[in-house]
Amino acid sequence: MSVEKYLQAGERVLASCGAFFATDRRLIRYSDDPTTPEPVQSLAYDEIAGIRLGVRTRMALLLGGLVLALIGLLICPTPPVLDKVALVLVLAGAGLVLYGFFTRKMFLEFRSQKLSKAQQALWRLEDTRSESARQLARTVHENIQRVRKAQREQGQKGAP
Numbered sequence: 506m507s508v509e510k511y512l513q514a515g516e517r518v519l520a521s522c523g524a525f526f527a528t529d530r531r532l533i534r535y536s537d538d539p540t541t542p543e544p545v546q547s548l549a550y551d552e553i554a555g556i557r558l559g560v561r562t563r564m565a566l567l568l569g570g571l572v573l574a575l576i577g578l579l580i581c582p583t584p585p586v587l588d589k590v591a592l593v594l595v596l597a598g599a600g601l602v603l604y605g606f607f608t609r610k611m612f613l614e615f616r617s618q619k620l621s622k623a624q625q626a627l628w629r630l631e632d633t634r635s636e637s638a639r640q641l642a643r644t645v646h647e648n649i650q651r652v653r654k655a656q657r658e659q660g661q662k663g664a665p
Contacts, residue, residue, distance in 0.1 A: 508521075508526050511535065512528065513530065516529060516530050519644045520637070520643075522635065522640070522641040523630060523631075523632055525615075525641055527648065529648070530550070531547045531549045531550060532547060532550070532615060533546070533547045534546045546627070548615065548619070548628070550645070550649050551652050551653075551656065552617050552618075553615055553645065553649055554616045555649070556616070556642055556646060556649075557614045557616055558633070559611065559612050559614050559629070560609045560610070561609060562605065562606065562609050563608060565605075566601050566602070566604055566608075567602055567606065569598075569601055570602035570603075570604075570605060571602060573594050573595075573597050573601065574597075574599055574602070575598070577590075577591045577594030577596075577597075578591070581595075610631065611633045612629045612631050613630040613633055614629045614630075615628040615629075
């Protein structure tokens with residue numbers, strides 16, 4: 506299966522990255538996973554409030570590092586044989602904490618007032634470094650601007 510079967514008549518894909526497809530009319534999130542209840546979701550460009558570049562800390566690494574360091578500190582006052590083990594645990598834990606803090610994950614998020622917080626998380630693109638991700642973000646941004654400009658012009662025409 507592909508996203509083409511879900512396109513409206515005359516609609517064409519302008520850019521894509523991962524599960525996201527920017528068409529000339531809307532942004533589509535498509536999943537070919539058979540267990541997904543809704544394989545296709547879309548947001549019209551006038552429903553997208555903006556695109557946000559977000560940063561997320563790797564909490565699993567931070568917590569794992571803290572646990573290792575705490576275990577190392579707790580076994581430190583035991584027999585001298587375990588001193589080296591405790592030191593290794595503390596250093597490994599500190600290393601994991603630093604690694605988790607300095608290697609944060611970036612993502613692009615397509616924001617909409619229409620979406621709940623849980624739904625909003627589905628509209629995140631984890632791949633932020635590829636050329637296709639940059640092209641998708643550019644295309645969505647340009648289409649949002651085009652739609653807003655058309656809405657402003659329409660509003661000015663309707664004003665006396």
